[in-house]
Amino acid sequence: MKITVLGCGALGQLWLTALYRQGHEAQGWLRVPSPWCSVNLQETDGSVFNELLTANDPEFLASSDLLLVTLKAWQVSTAVKNLASKLPADCPILLVHNGMGILEELRGVKQPLLMGLTTQAARRDGNLIIHVANGTTHIGPANLLAQAHSTLADTLHVALPDVAWHNDLGAASWKKLAVNCVINPLTAIYDCPNGELRDYPQEVEQICHEAAAVMAREGHHSSPEDLLAYTWQIIDSTANNISSMLQDVRAQRQTEIDYISGYLLKRARAHGITVPENARLYEQIKRKENTYERISAGLSRPWE
């Protein structure tokens, strides 16, 4: 297949490596246009893949069989809308990111849209991307046209296992959102690995209760107890992880809070439900983001 990967960071380079190795024609698409994209990935077994791959070639884009989008949630809609008119009308677009709310922003896009949830783990260390752990990527249709693309899961599975097809990813997306509403802001506020959230059981429980109420109104019933048990399971299985939001805060990068707690708040408002704990965490993370500019401009912190 001919595949363009939009966003050549940690997940993007992981997929570019896997697709190239599998014999697919793969190009990267960079924010700042360049004819080459440097892929430098350390695999889970310690081996290193280092190649210069084609990038930002408009002819390649115009004949692509798949656009794989591996951007941060807040980067997705502008970047995809910019490329959509240059892609074949029947080229599927697969979005792999944390958070929800992008599909609403991409309503005008004509191509088949798919979404993906992944437990693959990769992180940047200087110029090297480290594939930290293998995982599963669950993909499914996000519009009617995409329902015909289930065979994509088989192709992607061969390149970077496991990949599984689901006709409806709605409930799984909400469950993941709820877990991210707990782990991401709390770890960013307490500056701790995921496992240390064991010290904050009341906050974890309240966030889960609020998320379960919104999920039920969205048609995805999950008892607060089940959601809480699932969240503790993820906290334990990722105990040593530094969450993506804490990594962003430490590096003073924009976080994905608007698409995590922010999306939950938006849906809660639409249903007339109050979610005070999630609202408090959302505000706290937004305040943290607002201090970045002040810090880098050498201004005092608001609390000083």
Ligand SMILES: NC(=O)C1=CN([C@@H]2O[C@H](COP(=O)(O)OP(=O)(O)OC[C@H]3O[C@@H](n4cnc5c(N)ncnc54)[C@H](OP(=O)(O)O)[C@@H]3O)[C@@H](O)[C@H]2O)C=CC1
């Ligand atoms: N890494 C992981 O293990 C996992 C990540 N995820 C999710 O997947 C998504 C991607 O994560 P990850 O790969 O870690 O993120 P990264 O920040 O590593 O990668 C995003 C890349 O996109 C580039 N980019 C930004 N804007 C544009 C643009 N307009 N056009 C082209 N490229 C652009 C960035 O470059 P620049 O810095 O130059 O702007 C960066 O290289 C996130 O939502 C994340 O939460 C989910 C599960 C696991």
Ligand SMILES: CC(C)(CO)C(=O)C(=O)O
């Ligand atoms: C599941 C979790 C919380 C793992 O760290 C994650 O998705 C993230 O860090 O963004």
